[in-house]
Amino acid sequence: MGTYKKAKKTSRGQGNYQGMNWIRQEKRLTIYLRDGLACAYCGVSVEEGAQLTLDHIKPHSLGGTNKETNLVTCCLKCNSSRGNRTMEEFSAAAAAYLDHGLQASAVVAHVTACAKRKLDK
Template sequence: MSGVDYSKEPTLPGTPPTGAYIPAKVRAAVYKRDQYACFYCGRKKKDGAVLTLDHFVARALGGTNEESNLFTACKSCNSRKGKVGPGEIYRKMGAGIRKWGA
């Protein structure tokens, strides 16, 4: 997710959907489920973290925008991790990442 607002569908007539749209209801459910905390570093919205959504399985690899494939990530961590999958995140981010599921 590269700073693009994925909360709105295209509005120009004839513009095909990109598949990037995540309904506000789904976004809210994911943030609430994840307690408004970054999956990677644990920073919370109340502490000033700018939250985004990330995918366990990237859309480019066939992942969906379903709630079960989404998780909360702060903008900083989401940008730092780039286009790697969950299996590569420890290696790329090192000690800055909290333990999965902690």
């Protein structure tokens, strides 16, 4: 992999938050693997064509951190749809659009369980 350049600090002290440079690529991949290479919200996997991203359980804009316990694998569709909604609000919307009889509480439980798993170092 290429060399990692440290992100410039912003006034919030969180670093450059655009693109993929806010987290080391190795850590991003480790989180994807922890979560089974599938979206924690809708379950679509890379084998099914998902473009994976990372989602902050507590949104960065609301003070969420970049720690792995606040990050889960998320497909681009879900991540783009979530916006600044809370995990509970978005989980209800995801359960409704999935229309598999899944309850929002089950989505929340799955997302929370993913974030609590230990990363393989």
